Amino acid sequence: MAKDLHLVGFRIGRETFGVPISLVHEIVRVPEITAVPEAPAFVEGVINLRGKIVSIVDLRKRFGEKEITQSKKNRILVVEVESKMVGLIVDSASEVLRMAADQVDNPPNVFEDGELNYVTGVGKLKDRLIILVELTKVLQKGELKRLGELGAMA
């Protein structure tokens, strides 16, 4: 019997996305964010998470969402990517999803080499579709060049 996947589900626009629960440290309300000069547009800045400085990415901007509404339901998913903590702003996040691994299909071909190659699969949960994303790629795509520059500087 296939292993169950434990996911944290969050919503951006009308879609539900999922990331493995093991990567998510906590989910917090959106506090005041300090903007950082020269950061890419989808990087909101940094916050103080109980004494730690955590970088904040607006995942909605990152996913190219057109209308971004600030509401009380907005949350920050604090995740660990490549051993660094990053906060992701999402429209809402509240559910833990459990689905069998065999319920996940490979992403449609069109995603594979386009902008959306951070989608690792589409899961079916009853009549809903959950888009599984790979956070490392989400945070790197388009950043590779910048990273390279930083590396050259150091």
Added chain:
Amino acid sequence: MSFFSEDRVSELKDLFFESATELLQALNEQGLELERRPQDAEVVRSVRRTVHTLKGDSAACGYTALSDLAHELEDALTPELAKARGKRVAEVVLSAADIFQDMLRAYRKNAEPSSGAGLLDEIRALVSKTEAPELVVLTPAKKAIETFEWSEYEKILLQDAGRRGLKVLQVSLAVDPNCNTRAIAWQMVKNTFQDLGTVLLMLPEDAASMEKVDNLFAAIASSFDETHIAKKCRIPMVICDVFVERFGAADAAQVAAPVVEEVVTTKANASLPVEEVASESEPEIGAASISAAPESTLRVDAEKIDAVLNLVGELIIGKSMLTQSISEFDKKFGRDPLHAKFADVLGFQARVLADLQKSVMKVRMVPVEQLFRRFGRIVRDVAKACGREVRLELAGQTTDLDKSILDTLAEPMAHLVRNAISHGIESPDERVAAGKERFGTIKLNAYHQGNNVVIEVSDDGRGIDREKVVKKAVERGIIQAGEAKNLTEGEALNLIFHSGLSTAEEITSVAGRGVGMDVVKTVLDRLKGSIAIETEVGQGSTFYLKVPLTLAIIKALMFRSAQKLYAVPLTSVVEIIRATEAEIHKVDQHEVLRLRNEVLTLVRLNRLAAQAEKTSKIFVIVVAIGDRKFGLLVDKLVGEEELVIKALDHHLVSTELVSGASILGDGTVVLILDVQAVVSKLGRARTQDIKSAGAMA
């Protein structure tokens, strides 16, 4: 459980690297001492002890190549050898220290270390050369060596056995030079010992190393008397001489040189001269203090201390949250008697927190002596390579400095010292001709200055010729000929930190200094420190390295620009002035402001934010970068505060403009700007500058 043991092994290895680094430092120092006093048997013994400890530790971690080499060196080192070969021994010890260092580095990276065969040859050459003349003098049947040189550990072991009521006898055996089957001899001796009692120690420790040595040392616990043991040990064709002594009796037998073939000494402690007892008891005292020392010192991972510091930071934020809640409570129930109680408790808590923070910060501090100690060796090596005679003077070793800063400073300081010796200090003959002492002096000094620590590196060499530096800079096209005339003394000397000037070899020999000076400057910039030079031709030069006391806390000036809160290190702020937009002039695409009789180039900070605002009254923070001053235009000053710096190290947000972030008492995040980067980056965008300035005017 295997998980645990693996963890233990890596912990053990970490500990080993820590202690090995210290052992090598000690070995370097002892090697230098040996070079000064090759006749001192105590110095030789101290080197031996160090090498022995290194051998044991590395063997415990399974680093056999290192332990074998150390073993070889330990065996070779005897006071007799040092007496016979003098400085050559010290050189071998020092080069051994280097090779051990390389091997450690390799082990740390989990790489295979170099074999160290070169060192092995050196050691063997050292030993064989001393023995050659000895063979001529001595009779073919060698005498047993009558002194025992147990290491500290071995001594403790033997003392311990003695305390348990065992009769401990130390035995020295001279192996018959005609014996060709050394390994078998070793086994035979061991069997004999086992018949006599319990073998506590036996050197060499295994049969294989017998090939290289002519003497066997052992300590046994036995109820037989010395004569009986001596008789038993005399194995024909294998052992030609035996010396047995009760452990604890000093090697007084040396004085009474035995004429008889068989020597058996049965001296008791009581019959010893008083002086002998005193000298013998000294190492014992040393051993006792060694066992007591670890209890008062702890080795702690720096990360663990940082974790504590972070928690303290969170506590401080917790405190300010509490303060805020209580002030809300006060508003509601202002007359409540609980109010005073809360205030008391809060005050107490704040005091303890402040103490706690200070204590944790102190833990990170280490005396600069740790850094200075390394220079004895560097000075010696460089002086030797350059044919100079140099003395090293140290001062202010007890000055405390953050460990991470200390480590970062090591490289640039070594650089300065190397340069000072190779380019600054003249050759001995030149010095005498100039009426100076033959010996050049390199002086390292450290002291506190406000929130900074200043480290001085000075020499009494030929100094830096300012004119030559400027001339070369003009030749290299670093500055224009016209500019050269306007340079201040400081600006001219600072040219040596220019990479274009420093990389060219032939310039350094002319200008005196310079290889990689730009690197020195870069490191200090990164530490938020500064470097200054004072020099007089013919008298020498002094470099002043000024670094903050700690990287974790800085005094900063906070201000707002376009509603955003920023901070700059207070050390770079010269003064703050008020101005109006009308006073700002435009010269050659730069915005400038007259400050007394100087002209300040201005940098608008509100361009950091997307939308700039118009304010008629502005503040200008005057900052100094090197010798030049710039003005930062800000909207509002907030105040001065001590900030605990946290890194902004995520690749998404890291930018050279921001050197770190900090969290204020109320939980607000403030960004700490890198003044130099801000000025060079925002000062550069001139065309935009005009547009925005035009829009503003």
